[in-house]
Amino acid sequence: MRKLIIAVGALAITSAMPALAEKGGKGEGKGGQSQSRHHGGNGGKHGQAEQGGKSDLRQRGKVAKVAKHDRSLGAPGGSRDYTQAERKDFKRDERSLRQRFDGRRGDNSQQRRFDERSGPAHAGLQGCPPGLAKKNNGCLPPGQAKRDFSVGQRIQPAWFSGYALPTAYNDLYYDSDEYYYRYNDEGYIYRVDSGSNMITALIPLLGGGFSVGQALPQGFGAYNLPTQYRDNYYDTNEDYYRYGDNAIYRVNAGSGVIESVVALLAGNMNVGQALPSGYDAYNLPMEYRDDYADTDEDMYRYADGNIYQVDTKTQIIQAIVKMLV
Amino acid sequence: MHRPVWNLTAAGLLALGVTACQQEGGQSGDPNTGNAASGTAAAARSDKSILDGVTQSAEHSSLANAVKAAGLTETLAGSGPYTLFAPNDAAFGKLPAETSTGLLAPEAKGRLTTLVASHIVTGLVTADDLAKAIERGKGKAMLATLGGSQLTATRSGEAVIITDGSGGQARISGAEMMQTNGVVHVIDTVLMPK
Numbered sequence: 001m002r003k004l005i006i007a008v009g010a011l012a013i014t015s016a017m018p019a020l021a022e023k024g025g026k027g028e029g030k031g032g033q034s035q036s037r038h039h040g041g042n043g044g045k046h047g048q049a050e051q052g053g054k055s056d057l058r059q060r061g062k063v064a065k066v067a068k069h070d071r072s073l074g075a076p077g078g079s080r081d082y083t084q085a086e087r088k089d090f091k092r093d094e095r096s097l098r099q100r101f102d103g104r105r106g107d108n109s110q111q112r113r114f115d116e117r118s119g120p121a122h123a124g125l126q127g128c129p130p131g132l133a134k135k136n137n138g139c140l141p142p143g144q145a146k147r148d149f150s151v152g153q154r155i156q157p158a159w160f161s162g163y164a165l166p167t168a169y170n171d172l173y174y175d176s177d178e179y180y181y182r183y184n185d186e187g188y189i190y191r192v193d194s195g196s197n198m199i200t201a202l203i204p205l206l207g208g209g210f211s212v213g214q215a216l217p218q219g220f221g222a223y224n225l226p227t228q229y230r231d232n233y234y235d236t237n238e239d240y241y242r243y244g245d246n247a248i249y250r251v252n253a254g255s256g257v258i259e260s261v262v263a264l265l266a267g268n269m270n271v272g273q274a275l276p277s278g279y280d281a282y283n284l285p286m287e288y289r290d291d292y293a294d295t296d297e298d299m300y301r302y303a304d305g306n307i308y309q310v311d312t313k314t315q316i317i318q319a320i321v322k323m324l325v
Numbered sequence: 326m327h328r329p330v331w332n333l334t335a336a337g338l339l340a341l342g343v344t345a346c347q348q349e350g351g352q353s354g355d356p357n358t359g360n361a362a363s364g365t366a367a368a369a370r371s372d373k374s375i376l377d378g379v380t381q382s383a384e385h386s387s388l389a390n391a392v393k394a395a396g397l398t399e400t401l402a403g404s405g406p407y408t409l410f411a412p413n414d415a416a417f418g419k420l421p422a423e424t425s426t427g428l429l430a431p432e433a434k435g436r437l438t439t440l441v442a443s444h445i446v447t448g449l450v451t452a453d454d455l456a457k458a459i460e461r462g463k464g465k466a467m468l469a470t471l472g473g474s475q476l477t478a479t480r481s482g483e484a485v486i487i488t489d490g491s492g493g494q495a496r497i498s499g500a501e502m503m504q505t506n507g508v509v510h511v512i513d514t515v516l517m518p519k
Contacts, residue, residue: 167490168473187435206472207439212396214435232404246471247442250399261438262399264407264471266447278469281458281478283448285406302406302448325404 266303376401387417395438405506443472489516
């Protein structure tokens with residue numbers, strides 16, 4: 001297990017780089033800023049690695065950190081005792097990885113990436129309070145423990161202990177044979193390839209990736225508003241509008257910064273599917289209540305500019321009976 | 326520590342010229358008992374938006390400031406309709422100091438947006454609608470907020486209680502305020518998303 005993790009860690013150094021290079025290489029103001037923002041939590045780490053990374057590496061030995069990280073993951077609380085055979089394996093793995101790592105010393109960026117991944121293990125076995133050790137996150141305090149992953153990085157599913165999605169997103173992002181999803185508490189959902197365990201996307205959420213005053217996240221260059229809102233919100237020379245995570249944002253065309261949330265959408269109503277949780281109360285606009293009142297057979301609910309007809313018994317959404325926007 | 330911070334913004338907003346618009350929204354509820362359920366959908370309608378109602382209310386200065394900081398002014402001035410559970414200034418005053426300070430920090434704008442959006446429900450859910458939903462749901466009704474969280478509405482005597490995802494409870498007080506783009510229910514506690 002440890003060997004596998006270490007090997008994966010080493011492999012990730014090389015495998016993550018093209019994706020990282022691609023991200024950084026696009027150089028678009030919006031996306032670049034967004035990525036910087038997301039990794040803001042790592043900024044300190046980056047800074048540390050850049051300022052004192054080399055000497056720090058020599059003094060403390062980053063390879064050992066990976067091993068420590070592995071230990072903390074493998075044993076709840078990070079305090080497991082190892083057999084002599086395991087310790088030998090462990091040292092052999094250390095030597096092997098050190099050799100591979102030494103071969104890459106000339107590349108600071110790789111060292112930084114390596115440092116990021118091994119960083120959570122820094123506190124590892126020594127001096128980790130029991131409360132943090134139980135989290136199996138390498139003894140990082142809350143708020144720092146969930147910032148270490150990035151697109152292109154290969155991970156171990158076990159590293160995502162405690163990264164459950166907010167319940168509101170469970171229906172939208174659920175684990176499948178193709179992908180699984182985890183949340184980083186910073187406003188992004190990680191989409192991870194189930195086969196390779198590589199993080200393939202960061203999905204921004206309201207208040208996290210999409211936040212007023214921040215640059216629009218990468219990947220939202222094209223106008224994408226739901227049809228019913230296009231007449232109300234369209235791009236101009238000054239502003240443009242983008243839809244994401246159930247909200248429509250007004251973005252400064254010059255700076256690419258989100259200036260305002262102009263509409264919040266529910267985004268969870270689909271004909272043929274069950275009425276989502278949270279629509280127990282009748283909620284139609286006043287002027288439509290006479291025409292669409294709940295009956296024993298049908299009930300009506302409003303969301304995102306539409307009035308939906310719902311079968312009272314089955315709770316299945318039957319149709320959009322009125323488009324209001 | 327946190328009260329002065331919120332109250333400073335309150336003072337600033339009050340200086341703009343505040344009128345108590347709550348009275349415009351009808352008087353069908355009983356402010357003493359928090360009997361929002363007795364408020365009716367036929368309550369007098371204001372000619373103002375939810376945003377105007379909040380910003381001009383004498384008891385929602387903190388919320389108005391939060392809405393502005395969260396970048397949701399255009400949302401609450403837009404076509405809607407929305408249902409806003411509006412914590413009054415006393416509700417913000419009950420927040421722990423570290424929570425208030427944290428929410429007001431520039432880097433916490435995203436969290437603030439989610440927090441405010443977690444007080445907003447899509448569509449027009451009047452006090453009467455809430456009461457019927459609770460009755461139909463055998464004592465409780467679930468409400469999906471536009472911040473992604475769920476609220477649970479229940480009854481406590483004549484009052485309606487809103488419970489957030491963290492188990493925090495707010496009581497609807499006073500009459501609903503019918504605005505041009507939705508309805509506002511005043512609550513006495515800030516709801517937390519999770």
